[in-house]
Amino acid sequence: MRDRFPLLMVGGVLLLAVLGAFILQGARRGAFADRLSTFRSEPDGARALFLLLQEARLNVSRSQSDLTVIEPNRNLVLLGVTFAWEKGADKPAFDGSDAGVPADEAEEDEDEKARGHQAVRSPRVSHDESEKLLEHVRNGATLVYAPASFRDNPLLDTLDVRLVKADARLDVRTLVPAQPSRYTRGVEQVEAKVKAFLDLPPGTVPLLVDEQLGEPVMALIPWGQGRIILLGAPDLATNKALGVADNAQLWLSLATAATDGATLAFDEFHHGFTGDRSMGEFAARYGLQFAFAQLMVGVALWAMALRRFGRPRAPKEELRLGSTDALFATSRLYREGRHHAHAAASIARQLASEMAVRAGVSGKSTPAEIGAALEVRGRKALARSLLDVARAAAQTNSEDAVRDVARLAALARKQLHQPRGTHA
Numbered sequence: 001m002r003d004r005f006p007l008l009m010v011g012g013v014l015l016l017a018v019l020g021a022f023i024l025q026g027a028r029r030g031a032f033a034d035r036l037s038t039f040r041s042e043p044d045g046a047r048a049l050f051l052l053l054q055e056a057r058l059n060v061s062r063s064q065s066d067l068t069v070i071e072p073n074r075n076l077v078l079l080g081v082t083f084a085w086e087k088g089a090d091k092p093a094f095d096g097s098d099a100g101v102p103a104d105e106a107e108e109d110e111d112e113k114a115r116g117h118q119a120v121r122s123p124r125v126s127h128d129e130s131e132k133l134l135e136h137v138r139n140g141a142t143l144v145y146a147p148a149s150f151r152d153n154p155l156l157d158t159l160d161v162r163l164v165k166a167d168a169r170l171d172v173r174t175l176v177p178a179q180p181s182r183y184t185r186g187v188e189q190v191e192a193k194v195k196a197f198l199d200l201p202p203g204t205v206p207l208l209v210d211e212q213l214g215e216p217v218m219a220l221i222p223w224g225q226g227r228i229i230l231l232g233a234p235d236l237a238t239n240k241a242l243g244v245a246d247n248a249q250l251w252l253s254l255a256t257a258a259t260d261g262a263t264l265a266f267d268e269f270h271h272g273f274t275g276d277r278s279m280g281e282f283a284a285r286y287g288l289q290f291a292f293a294q295l296m297v298g299v300a301l302w303a304m305a306l307r308r309f310g311r312p313r314a315p316k317e318e319l320r321l322g323s324t325d326a327l328f329a330t331s332r333l334y335r336e337g338r339h340h341a342h343a344a345a346s347i348a349r350q351l352a353s354e355m356a357v358r359a360g361v362s363g364k365s366t367p368a369e370i371g372a373a374l375e376v377r378g379r380k381a382l383a384r385s386l387l388d389v390a391r392a393a394a395q396t397n398s399e400d401a402v403r404d405v406a407r408l409a410a411l412a413r414k415q416l417h418q419p420r421g422t423h424a
Contacts, residue, residue, distance in 0.1 A: 011298055019291055034271040036080035036146070036234060038062060043240035046079055050266060052248060053255050060255065063265040064273050067129035067136075073262045075142040076133070079237050081270040083153040084124035125270055130155055138224030142258045146234035150196035159221055161204075161230060163196035170194065174245075175217050175233070178206040183220065183229065185253040191245040192236040208250075229258065344396035344405040348389050351409045355386055355416060385412035 034040065038050035039062075053060045063076065070076070125133070134155075137143050147153060150165040166173075173194045177184040184207055197215035200206065207229070208218035221228040235241050242248050258264055352370055353363040359373035367390040371383035389408045396402055 011302075015291070015295055015298075034080075036148075036237060037268060037271040037273070038079075038266045039268065039271070039273060041239065044235075044238050046237045046239065046266070048239040048242045049237050049251055052242065052251065053264070056252055056255075058255050058264065059259055059262070060264045060266065062268045062273075064268050066269055067125065067133045067267075070132060070136045070141075075144075075258055075260070075262045075264050076136075077144040077258075077264060077266045078125075078270070079146050079266070080148040080234050081267060082124045082148050083130055083155045084126050085154050123270055123272075125155075127154065130158075134158065134223065137226035137228060140225040141262070142227050142229070142260060144229045144231070144254065144258055146231040146237060147195070148234065156230075159223070159228065159230075160201040161221070162199040163232065164199055164215075165196050166194045166232075173217075173233075174211040175208045176211045178209045178216065181205070181207055181220075182257045183207050183254050184250060185257075187246045187250045187253060189245055190236065190247045190250050192233045192241050192247065194233045195235070196232045198230060198232050229254065340396050340398055340402050341393075343402050344393035347402075347405050347409050348393035351389055351412055352386060354413065355382060358382070358416060382412065382415055385415055388412075 035044050036046050038046045041047045050060065050062070133143065145155070147156070147163065150163050156163065171193065172191050175190045175192065177187055189211065190208065194210065194217055197210070197213075197217060198219050200216060200219050203222060205220040206216035206218070207220055209216050217232045219230050221230055236247055236250065242251070255264055348367070352367050355374065356363045356365055356370050358379070359370050359377060361370055361373045367386050371387050374380070374383040374386070385408070389405060389412055392401070392405045392408055396405055
């Protein structure tokens with residue numbers, strides 16, 4: 001039987017290579033996480049923003065549960081998430097005339113093409129979640145919201161805010177504080193590509209405006225006892241924009257004011273990250289459970305092929321031939337040494353020990369004692385056979401006599417294993 005250990009080693013090396021490839025691919029969250037996710041390290045991700053606020057020792061976290069139940073004393077940041085309309089509600093038609101876009105142009109958001117693979121698992125904020133979110137803000141919480149699209153959504157419809165799509169020909173815009181506020185403390189100007197300008201209702205407070213056009217881009221909307229900070233330039237939160245102008249200072253001031261003694265939680269549930277990121281869920285997300293299953297199947301097949309661990313056993317044919325050779329060698333030793341009496345005595349002694357078990361006496365008892373016990377049990381024929389073998393063994397002096405003793409012992413053993421009542 002060939003040794004399969006080298007094959008096992010080759011299979012193990014290949015498995016480690018596959019696992020390493022999966023882990024390295026999974027570590028590339030830049031191409032995996034959704035756009036504006038704090039797990040995404042690509043230029044359009046928000047990982048740098050989250051790390052910046054952590055380094056500033058602000059109380060920030062990631063929320064990986066839906067918004068139907070929001071923990072108290074928690075303010076939320078929603079970057080690039082989409083709100084779903086209530087079933088049966090009429091979606092307002094987009095009118096792009098303000099931006100010089102034909103009204104009959106297909107409503108296609110070019111940013112959808114740039115979203116990561118996790119975007120397919122990114123749910124919209126449901127109508128129930130939206131109601132719970134507004135109730136949470138009404139009770140005194142703060143919400144920072146950067147819409148993913150320039151189109152209206154049900155949350156903005158509730159706030160009576162309309163988004164005016166920025167002209168696609170406008171590149172990076174310079175934004176300045178509309179007035180001094182703690183949300184823009186230390187900020188002289190910020191630079192980012194504007195998605196949409198804000199058409200605000202009365203009572204709102206503009207925070208950032210376009211330096212040339214004067215249109216508001218960020219505003220504070222009071223809502224009950226809380227407040228909503230609306231941002232029409234979600235690119236301000238991206239990794240590529242954080243190091244430009246006073247963009248980082250804007251987020252430090254905004255996060256400091258928005259935290260306000262509570263935890264500022266970045267929503268990741270609607271970027272496709274749900275629950276705690278345990279090792280099991282991390283492995284399942286990148287398909288490592290299939291690699292582990294393949295490993296188990298390979299080990300099972302290998303174990304079934306070997307049937308045992310350790311050195312290979314000799315084939316049964318070799319064992320049988322070896323036993324036969326040993327028997328012939330032993331018999332020749334007896335013949336050449338003329339140990340006829342010893343051989344016959346060994347046959348009789350082995351038969352006596354087997355019958356002693358049936359008679360219920362010690363195996364060291366004499367044939368006469370064993371025969372007497374057998375007669376008491378009603379096995380007179382067995383007793384006679386045993387005594388005949390014992391007498392023949394005592395008188396053995398030739399090879400033919402040994403053969404006769406073996407024949408008598410075989411007959412006696414045959415009677416021993418016959419059911420009671422089939423012999424005299």
